[in-house]
Amino acid sequence: MIKVENLSFSFPQKELYTNITFTLEEGQHCAFIGTSGSGKSTLIDILMDPQRYLYDGKLEIDPEYTIGYVSQFSQVDTTKEITVFEYIAEPFMKIQDEITDIYAEMATTSDMDALMEKYQLALDALEALGGDDFESKINKQLNLANLMKLKDTDVSSLSGGEFKLVQVMKEMLNRPDLMIMDEPDVFLDFENLNALKNLINSHKGMLLVVTHNRYLLNHCFNKIIHLENAEIQEFDGRYIDYNFSLLQMKMEMQEIAVAEAEEVARNEALIDNLRTIATYNSDESRGRALKARMKVQERFEASRIKAPFVDIKQPRMEFGLDHELEDTVIVQVNDYGVSFDELLLEHVDFEMKSTDKVAIIGANGTGKTTLLRDIFRNQQESITIHDDVKIGYLSQLQGETLTDSNSILDEFIEAGFSTYDDIRAYLSSYGFEGEILNQKIQSLSGGEKNMLQLAKIASSNANLLLLDEPTSHLDIYTQIALEKAIKEYKGAILMISHDFYSVVNGMDYVLIIDNKTIRKMSMRKFRQMIYKRHFDKDYLEKEQNKKEVEMKIELALKDTNFELAKVLVDELEALIKAL
Missing domain, CATH: 3.40.50.300 (P-loop containing nucleotide triphosphate hydrolases)
Structure with missing residues (x-):
């Protein structure tokens, strides 16, 4: 423990x-x-x-x-010539080599006791790693991850994933x-x-x-x-059950908060009345009553519930645009291809209209990022961009769009903001406040860097967003805020993402990489394909029903209709058990 x-x-x-x-x-x-x-x-x-x-x-x-x-x-490590099997087996092979060397020493040693002790330590180390059947253990893991085909492949040729x-x-x-x-x-x-x-x-x-x-x-x-x-909460159980317990807590706290607010308002009204009376009646008892009532009010304020795990500040994200383009083709790709050591893509053809929201889907290492970057740079004969398009670009290589040596404030001055006060006011919506604005970009977490990329894009008012893995490193609350901003955006989006929820909740259709080219797939077929491969039967329908009930609960809480919220929470609990 x-x-x-x-x-x-x-x-x-x-x-x-x-x-x-x-x-x-x-x-x-x-x-x-x-x-x-x-x-x-x-x-x-x-x-x-x-x-x-x-x-x-x-x-x-x-x-x-x-x-x-x-x-x-x-x-x-591209300089290391070693196969996948050899890389995984390094700890085992090191000990086996040590045992082989000990056998060789035994033929000439004069201190057999010391050598036997060394031999026993090596055997213990091998046993701690699971014994000498390490090859079958590695094969089992490779099969489990569906990577047996890469067993004899050089590590340097693997994709990042x-x-x-x-x-x-x-x-x-x-x-x-x-x-x-x-x-x-x-x-x-x-x-x-x-x-x-x-x-x-x-x-x-x-x-x-x-x-x-x-x-x-x-x-x-x-x-x-x-x-x-700055606080921690533990929960023994599934994440889906933890979320449900948070929702229950949120509902209870909101109900208490509403009652507290009503009591505070009543008390404030009494204080106002006592103050008014005190202006024309200086009776000592009136003064004591006013002071007593004010102390009650202070106790109310001090005891009001604080909720570090319920009242989480979700960023307010909004992608505006200078002007909407008419319903016209804004990106045209004809016979595009790309290769490095091997051919990745060829004969790629597709077009995007001014309000299309499209996800590019494909395995790691199939050329998605290169395609998106080539569209951003617009230097290929096979790619045509409408003259009135203004592009906002988010890179998975954060150093492409952010300068590590800049402070956050300096980064946004370079992005076109006039004053530090303007930046402070703007970035407060994204959760950046106080001393953190003076920190260097290089000191930030991966999620904070992606948040800054999104904030820069949102301030650019672009009408085409190119987003390469925008949800990477983002916490769940920011992912949901991003999904909402994508839904409300009036321009076009071309997004690389492996986050199933972001794709199905925000995109119109997908461009799927298949056999070194790209084909268009409807969202319905994409859902069917992913669920068939990765989810249990009827999971999609249950998940969708759960989401609809959660939205109803959210609306009920906004209206402070706690009776309806409690009925819906019971309904939600039954759906969660089914999942």
Whole structure:
């Protein structure tokens, strides 16, 4: 077990944790969630190397515990000539080579006791990794992730998504006491995301996974740790049940808040009456009554409920545009092709109209990002852009659109804002306030950087948005705000995304990469294809019914109709049990 008790930590510009307490136990698969920039990655760093940090509180980890780690920023080492099998098997092969060397030493040694001790340590290390049948274990993991075809492939030729899965397999096969993964799902295509789900669910050890991916959250975890507003909340159970408990809490708190507000208003009216009387009647008893009533009011204000996990500040995101284009073709692609070491795309033909919202769907490494970047640069004869198009571009390589050495304020001055005050007022809608505006871009989390990209795009008033994995690193609350902004946007969008929810909730149709070219697919067929491959029968219908009831509850709470909300919550609970 790992135990964190009353832990507090802060940076000069920001308090991250205030007396947070939680535990991790054997066999738990824990999702670690929270808004971007709330300190999830820092807390992981503290768990992995507590000596580097000056924190208050207790952190209890058995010194013999081993920790496996998969970073959100892992990169393929293109200089290393090693196959996938050899890369995964490195720890096993190292020990086997050591045992072989010991056998050779035994023929000439004069100190057999020391050598036998060394031999026993090597055998113990091999046993800790699962014994000498490591090849079958690796094959089992490769089959589980549907990557057996890559067993003899050079690691340097893997896509980013494939390499991430190989890293996960390697760390899991090392059999650490605690396995930590920081956003392992980022940029994974649907097939690889499903493979990651299978690997997580098959793992027997303790897992702590930072993720904002709704597919993984709904299918992989039996414990939730939620970090918000410098506080932590634990929940033993599924993410879908945690969300339901939050909704119940929100409803109860809103009902109490309405009653409190009414009581505060009544008390305020009494105070006003007493003040009015005091202006023409200086009776001492009236003064005492006024002071007593004001103390009551202070107690009301002090006791009003604070809700760090319910009252989460969702960004207000809106994509405006300078002028709408008439219903005309704004992007024309004719016989486009791209290749690097191998042919990725050829004979690509499609067009987009001025209000089309389109997702490009394809496996990792099939040329999607290159196509989007070529449309943005508009330097290819095979690509034609309407003269009146103004493009807003979000890159998955955040350094393409943000300058690491800039502060946030400087970045937006360069983007065309006149004053720092204008920037402060604008970025407050995106959750950037106070000292963080003076921070360098390079010090921000991946989610905060993507938020800044979205804020820059929104301020540009472009009429065509090119979005390359816009939900990557974004917390769930921001993902939902982005979906709403996309729905309300009056211009055109071409988006690369592996987030199923963002695609089905906001796009008109998809362009799917198939056999090195692109074909158009209706949203209905796309849903059918994804659900057939990745979801249980009738899941789509149940999920849609759940979403409709949640929207009804939200409207009932806005109208403070708590009786209706309670009836709908019972209906929602039945749907969640079915899921």
